[in-house]
Amino acid sequence: MQKIRFNELDVSKEILKAVDDMGFEETTPIQSNAIPAVLAGKDIVGQAQTGTGKTAAFGIPLLEEMDADNKDPQAIILCPTRELAIQVSEELKRLAKYKKRIYTLPVYGGQSIKRQIRALKKGVQIVIGTPGRVMDHIRRGTLKLEQINYFVLDEADVMLDMGFIDDIETVLRDIPDDRQTLFFSATIPKSIRRLSRKYQKNSQFLKVAHEKLTVPSIEQYYYELRRHDKLKALSRLLDLNNPELAIVFCNTRKMVDELNIKLQARGYLSDAIHGGLNQNQRDRVMGKFRNGIIEILVATDVAARGIDVDDIEAVFNYDLPQDTDYYVHRIGRTGRAGKSGKAFSFVVGKDIYKLRDIQKYTKTKIKRDKIPSADDIEEAKFELFNEELSAYIESEKLEKYIELIENIIDEEYSAIEIAAALMKKSLNKVEDLAEEKVVSPNFGDTGAEPGMVRLFINIGKKDRISPRHIVGAIAGETGLPGGLIGAIDIYDNFTFVEVPREKGHDVLEIMKNNYIKGNKINIETAKAK
Numbered sequence: 001m002q003k004i005r006f007n008e009l010d011v012s013k014e015i016l017k018a019v020d021d022m023g024f025e026e027t028t029p030i031q032s033n034a035i036p037a038v039l040a041g042k043d044i045v046g047q048a049q050t051g052t053g054k055t056a057a058f059g060i061p062l063l064e065e066m067d068a069d070n071k072d073p074q075a076i077i078l079c080p081t082r083e084l085a086i087q088v089s090e091e092l093k094r095l096a097k098y099k100k101r102i103y104t105l106p107v108y109g110g111q112s113i114k115r116q117i118r119a120l121k122k123g124v125q126i127v128i129g130t131p132g133r134v135m136d137h138i139r140r141g142t143l144k145l146e147q148i149n150y151f152v153l154d155e156a157d158v159m160l161d162m163g164f165i166d167d168i169e170t171v172l173r174d175i176p177d178d179r180q181t182l183f184f185s186a187t188i189p190k191s192i193r194r195l196s197r198k199y200q201k202n203s204q205f206l207k208v209a210h211e212k213l214t215v216p217s218i219e220q221y222y223y224e225l226r227r228h229d230k231l232k233a234l235s236r237l238l239d240l241n242n243p244e245l246a247i248v249f250c251n252t253r254k255m256v257d258e259l260n261i262k263l264q265a266r267g268y269l270s271d272a273i274h275g276g277l278n279q280n281q282r283d284r285v286m287g288k289f290r291n292g293i294i295e296i297l298v299a300t301d302v303a304a305r306g307i308d309v310d311d312i313e314a315v316f317n318y319d320l321p322q323d324t325d326y327y328v329h330r331i332g333r334t335g336r337a338g339k340s341g342k343a344f345s346f347v348v349g350k351d352i353y354k355l356r357d358i359q360k361y362t363k364t365k366i367k368r369d370k371i372p373s374a375d376d377i378e379e380a381k382f383e384l385f386n387e388e389l390s391a392y393i394e395s396e397k398l399e400k401y402i403e404l405i406e407n408i409i410d411e412e413y414s415a416i417e418i419a420a421a422l423m424k425k426s427l428n429k430v431e432d433l434a435e436e437k438v439v440s441p442n443f444g445d446t447g448a449e450p451g452m453v454r455l456f457i458n459i460g461k462k463d464r465i466s467p468r469h470i471v472g473a474i475a476g477e478t479g480l481p482g483g484l485i486g487a488i489d490i491y492d493n494f495t496f497v498e499v500p501r502e503k504g505h506d507v508l509e510i511m512k513n514n515y516i517k518g519n520k521i522n523i524e525t526a527k528a529k
């Protein structure tokens with residue numbers, strides 16, 4: 001049983017109406033397999049490719065089985081991160097749109113526990129949470145387990161990788177034996193099979209029959225390069241492909257932060273997400289990414305697990321993942337729900353062996369490709385320019401300008417010379433910023449604290465400059481109190497500072513005139529202040 005219509009399943013008209021509102025036409029294979037199995041009371045391990053609707057595969061039968069007259073929790077869904085708990089909860093809310101008396105609640109750390117307790121007291125049937133906070137509620141007695149009939153682990157494998165096994169086992173021991181236990185992920189390693197043998201009854205392993213582990217609509221490429229060429233390669237691929245939204249994965253939090261700053265300094269609208277950020281920061285970043293305020297999300301593996309954002313057109317493995325399974329989850333952030341996408345992996349030295357393992361494991365061919373040259377980018381920009389130009393000529397009223405140009409032609413220049421000069425001027429504007437990076441003010445919303453703006457300053461050799469020097473120089477020259485100049489750090493050959501938004505342009509002007517010589521900050525003067 002693969003794709004069928006939802007009304008061929010034994011589900012209520014409320015659910016049928018909701019999936020129709022959501023625009024779902026047919027079930028996905030995991031849905032046509034899992035929904036009847038869960039409704040029939042089975043324990044299952046569900047494995048299906050990324051972006052193929054596993055959330056609704058467990059969400060729909062859970063919603064069907066909830067007793068609206070019972071206000072106690074009847075299902076717990078555990079997710080590895082707060083973002084995912086929120087996302088799953090939102091998908092369930094959409095599915096429950098016409099089941100007015102079923103309440104779902106996400107509970108996760110970082111959010112006021114009192115608010116969650118109040119909500120739980122009012123009556124909630126499905127609790128979606130991260131293990132830490134769920135445990136906390138259980139210990140406090142604010143999450144009652146007596147009525148729990150369903151226990152779901154979403155992204156089951158990464159939950160074990162993250163060391164949540166003790167928490168999971170504690171919860172499993174405490175909820176009634178006659179419950180149903182469901183595990184889901186795109187990759188099911190042996191550790192999950194073991195957990196299944198221990199805690200599930202007559203478990204059914206639903207591996208949706210697919211030859212490949214990755215989605216076929218994702219084009220996959222790799223690039224062999226040297227470590228220090230990665231940033232250039234990333235910039236070129238971003239410029240050439242121009243993805244609306246993209247995720248770039250690095251292997252450590254530190255790399256994520258560093259790369260994000262470098263991208264921002266090059267004028268990209270990027271921001272970083274990883275487990276080292278606090279709740280507010282993470283919410284802000286995810287919100288900006290979902291709304292397209294930032295276009296590039298630089299992330300660690302866990303932070304992006306299961307994340308479902310429309311229109312992510314490209315995924316970059318800036319570092320190749322340590323684990324082959326992680327490759328599957330990473331590139332699965334694109335090509336969701338039947339859409340197409342591209343995945344680009346950077347391969348340095350011995351990474352090539354890991355890449356071979358990945359190909360063997362996922363049963364896919366990752367195509368080798370060349371990093372686009374500066375000429376390729378220029379050509380692409382030129383093509384885009386031509387297209388935009390034609391559209392502009394078609395849509396705008398140009399009579400007045402035609403007259404003006406005719407005058408210049410008469411006097412000195414040919415039409416071709418004038419067109420060439422205008423073209424160079426218009427194309428260069430963008431390139432100057434990206435290439436020289438002397439000072440690139442980024443007034444877009446790129447990770448600065450609220451009310452602040454980030455300024456990037458090229459400082460040439462970093463060994464002679466400390467953050468203190470830079471704050472000193474800015475404070476001295478602009479009269480801003482040092483306390484208002486924030487978040488300073490030094491990366492490679494540049495630094496950034498955050499200053500109050502309304503002072504941004506002033507500070508920039510002053511810094512340009514006084515401290516930027518060529519492309520170096522004049523640190524001697526800064527020290528003297």
Ligand SMILES: Nc1ncnc2c1ncn2[C@@H]1O[C@H](COP(=O)(O)OP(=O)(O)OP(=O)(O)O)[C@@H](O)[C@H]1O
Pocket residue numbers: 023024025026027028031048049050051052053054055056091185186305306307308332333336337
């Ligand atoms: N039957 C369907 N038809 C069309 N779209 C669907 C269907 N079921 C789910 N979707 C949509 O597909 C997207 C991906 O679903 P979901 O996030 O549940 O995937 P997943 O299998 O959990 O992926 P991952 O392994 O990355 O967690 C969501 O936006 C969801 O609303």
Ligand SMILES: [Mg+2]
Pocket residue numbers: 054055154306
């Ligand atoms: Mg999922």
